[in-house]
Amino acid sequence: MTGPASDAIVVDHLSKQYKKLRAVDDLSFTVRSGRVTGFLGPNGAGKTTTLRMLLGLVTPTSGNATIGGERYTELHDPIRHVGAVLEASSAHRGRSGRNHLRMICRAAGLPDSRADETLELVGLTPAGKRKFKGYSLGMKQRLGIAAAMLGNPQVLILDEPANGLDPEGIRWMRDLLKALAAEGRTVLVSSHLLGEMQVLADDVVIVAAGKLVRQGPVDEVLGSMGTTQVRVRTPQAAELTTALSALGATVAPQADGSLLVGGAEAAAIGHAAFTASVELHELVAERGDLEQVFLQLTAGMAGIR
Structure with missing residues (x-):
């Protein structure tokens, strides 16, 4: 051909x-x-x-x-x-x-x-x-x-x-x-x-x-939108929430027992946990998925025209 x-x-x-x-x-x-x-x-x-x-x-x-x-x-x-x-x-x-x-x-x-x-x-x-x-x-x-x-x-x-x-x-x-x-x-x-x-x-x-x-x-x-949240797992959720709130971060408990943290980088979260003597079992930076990025990029531009 x-x-x-x-x-x-x-x-x-x-x-x-x-x-x-x-x-x-x-x-x-x-x-x-x-x-x-x-x-x-x-x-x-x-x-x-x-x-x-x-x-x-x-x-x-x-x-x-x-x-x-x-x-x-x-x-x-x-x-x-x-x-x-x-x-x-x-x-x-x-x-x-x-x-x-x-x-x-x-x-x-x-x-x-x-x-x-x-x-x-x-x-x-x-x-x-x-x-x-x-x-x-x-x-x-x-x-x-x-x-x-x-x-x-x-x-x-x-x-x-x-x-x-x-x-x-x-x-x-x-x-x-x-x-x-x-x-x-x-x-x-x-x-x-x-x-x-x-x-x-x-x-x-x-x-x-x-x-x-x-x-x-x-x-x-996906990377151009930056990291949107960090997933944290700890047996001391209340203590970590208090420490992160002092940094101005937002903390959202999840059904699986983890915490989704916004407004703070993974390194800052790890340092806050160390300072507060909080044990961490998981600390993972999660960038937004394509749906989140799509909604951010097209906000206010949707709808039947």
Whole structure:
């Protein structure tokens, strides 16, 4: 397969105006090959509009969105370069999943064997002969990914792919996307499942109100917000609480018997415990998780626009 020299996705000063609504506002970011990038934002942040512009389904008011240096509409035989799922797969209710994929193969000039190969890839081989009307939402999501992978593309763009998947299905999705990125493919995933994105994504792009809020490797984005709390475990909780309160720290007892301390670094907490002759069994600095960072970064910018 021959394709663009580079499979990076580049969004460059992209904007979309709908009458009085500016859905996307001068948005720029890059999605690198060989990595899973999470595309995050509150409802109405402009994520889906951005993806639709990237795939040539919506015309930008200004700016560009390219894949390998080319607009999607300029790609030759795009099914072999880009696979996309913007919603759960749709198919004729009376057609089997296998035949649905075969029809796409024939329209795209691909061998029928790709239908069976992608069914196996997404774990739908046992249900391949079942009619689409009997598919659950999770099965439809898998079928959509199978359709996106028919051309063996180097770029995969998914909008909320975990919708309808049970915990086992979400883990399967995570393993699949990580494996595809490890092969050098470019994977862009829009999702509201922030906990899952922290585990899955290598990089994140966070948007709100159509604007870029933060982008970068997950660890760097989390680290940029600083340490938010320290977990402490001690048999002398009352004495330690008194000592830490004198420092101006906040202490919140937890159901597991530990204390979450805010407003003081781990070293200061350890020194206060030593001075007060308090025995410590655990002292761990915990930075905010992706959900906490996301809420901090998008505070006051959420809501349907």
